[in-house]
Amino acid sequence: MMKKVCLFITTMCLFLVFVSDSYAHKVQMFAYAEGENVFVEGYFADGKKAMNTDVIVYDNSGKELLRGKTNDEGQFSFKAPQKSDLKISLNAGMGHKTEYTLPAGELHIGGGKNTTGTVTASLSKDSNSKTVREEKNKVSQTSRFDEAQLQAVVEKAVEKSVGEAIKPLVRSFTEMQQKNSLTTIIGGIGYIFGVMGIVLYFKSRRSS
Amino acid sequence: MHIADGILSAPVLAAGFGGTVVIAAATMRKMDLDEIPKVSVMAAVFFVANLIHIPIGPTSIHFILNGLVGVILGPRAFAAIMLGVILQAFLFGFGGVTVIGVNCVMLGGGALIAYFIWQMRHRFPSGDRLEMVFGAIAGAVGVSFSGVILAAALFTSGDEFWATAGYALAAHVPALIIEAIVVGACVTFLKKARPDMLAGHVQKTYNKSVA
Numbered sequence: 001m002m003k004k005v006c007l008f009i010t011t012m013c014l015f016l017v018f019v020s021d022s023y024a025h026k027v028q029m030f031a032y033a034e035g036e037n038v039f040v041e042g043y044f045a046d047g048k049k050a051m052n053t054d055v056i057v058y059d060n061s062g063k064e065l066l067r068g069k070t071n072d073e074g075q076f077s078f079k080a081p082q083k084s085d086l087k088i089s090l091n092a093g094m095g096h097k098t099e100y101t102l103p104a105g106e107l108h109i110g111g112g113k114n115t116t117g118t119v120t121a122s123l124s125k126d127s128n129s130k131t132v133r134e135e136k137n138k139v140s141q142t143s144r145f146d147e148a149q150l151q152a153v154v155e156k157a158v159e160k161s162v163g164e165a166i167k168p169l170v171r172s173f174t175e176m177q178q179k180n181s182l183t184t185i186i187g188g189i190g191y192i193f194g195v196m197g198i199v200l201y202f203k204s205r206r207s208s
Numbered sequence: 209m210h211i212a213d214g215i216l217s218a219p220v221l222a223a224g225f226g227g228t229v230v231i232a233a234a235t236m237r238k239m240d241l242d243e244i245p246k247v248s249v250m251a252a253v254f255f256v257a258n259l260i261h262i263p264i265g266p267t268s269i270h271f272i273l274n275g276l277v278g279v280i281l282g283p284r285a286f287a288a289i290m291l292g293v294i295l296q297a298f299l300f301g302f303g304g305v306t307v308i309g310v311n312c313v314m315l316g317g318g319a320l321i322a323y324f325i326w327q328m329r330h331r332f333p334s335g336d337r338l339e340m341v342f343g344a345i346a347g348a349v350g351v352s353f354s355g356v357i358l359a360a361a362l363f364t365s366g367d368e369f370w371a372t373a374g375y376a377l378a379a380h381v382p383a384l385i386i387e388a389i390v391v392g393a394c395v396t397f398l399k400k401a402r403p404d405m406l407a408g409h410v411q412k413t414y415n416k417s418v419a
Contacts (some may be wrong), residue, residue: 026210026302045261064345093375095211095362185259188295189252195291203241 027053027092028173033080033106034163035156040076041171042090042098049074052090058087083109108159133198210258210296210303210311210413211361220364229318232290232351243284248403250277251288255295258302272383275350276391278319279326279343280398282407285319305372315358320349329407339406340396347391348384355380 014075026045033037038057042050056067065086067137070076086102218225239247257271259368278285296302303311329342359373398405 013263026300028211035230089214091215095215095358097212097215099214183298185256188255188299191295191299192252192255192291199244199372203239203244207241 006165027090027096027098029088029090030171031088031100031102032163032167032170033102033108034160036080036107036109038078038080038086038088038102038107040070040088040090041079042070042076042092044075044092050090053093056089056091058089060085060087062087080107080109083107210293210360211314212308213304213306215304216307216310216361216365220361221309223279224307224311224313224361226309228290228309228316229312231320232313234345235286235320239284239287247281247284247288248291251291253277255292256293258296259300266309269392270385272315272318272351272354273390274315274319274346274354275322276394277326278280278322278350278407279346279391279395280405280407281319281322282323285323285407289316289319293341302306310357310361314354316359318350318352318354318356322346322354323407325349330408340392340398343390343395344392348388350391351380351384352377360400364377 001135003061027050028045029041029181030041031194033039040055042138043053044050049072050070051072051074053070053074053118055070057065057078059082065081068076068078070090082103085104086107087099088102089099091097210238221253228398230312254277256275257273259270261270272286277288283286292310293303294308295313297305297311323346326342326346329338356373359375359377363373395406403409
């Protein structure tokens, strides 16, 4: 009888654990920018993806810029609406929430395009003038434009490939940083016994 | 179970710290010298149990064990849990630093309630399974009480109370059952091996179990 009851209870808990999500876990976030797109990935302390979780993005002053939900992979991506520090907040409910501020420096909103744009403008202005000297100038301008364009293209390509290459590295680094490492746990136990020692020391001095 | 930073409003956080100070002052008075190691050991148990995730199937659980701390330490449980919560916040970011007060009241309060439930066993005729049953109930109540405080705290930050409370309790049902089993088993073991370790232990029953 007792055995049957135990079995029933165990299967029931297994069932419930299967069904319910890991609400009781701390939620963590991994966010990175690629060009003007920002990718956010949420996961719980046990490594499970945070699906269907609210993501809200604020600017510096705390004004809400946009909000959304993570997909089944725990991911959410959006196009940065402005070049400023973005405060990304991920709320998994039940008091589990995490925030991360993506510095403005990591966002590259149309940076490359702008340079080519200005160069093209100056070029067309130059081409309107007709003197030979300015023709020469135009030639040098053209070569400079090519250089600038090339630079922009290269910059963009390098940024993209380096970003791709670094991504897994950054991710594992973030995960490592946030993981409950055994060393820290043992350190915590050490703190507890250290506090015990201090209290005991003062107590024993008082009583003796 | 631990609430993170940036969710609760300032008055609630302040109330949490206030409550923690009051409860700590009330429960930590005149602590005996030989009680301190016991409190520390239980603080360590609580601290570790919260951080280690045990994989079960596709997901994982972690213990809260505030009920067990309450059953073993009695009123002193609050000190142990407070120490554990503070270290978890600073070392792991497990629960926010500003929320330490609320988290202490939430988890430590659960431990104290578990202790009261545990003490109720004196009103019943002693039997073989009395300790086990009350240990299990105390373990479950400890977690549920924390769930209610959690819901109340979230309610003040704008969530709807009944929905949140139901959600919080439903989410903690597996934890609740597992805690009940673990605390029941621990208590049964301690009753046989070291009955004097349990809180509210009466000397008379101790002699009886020794004889």
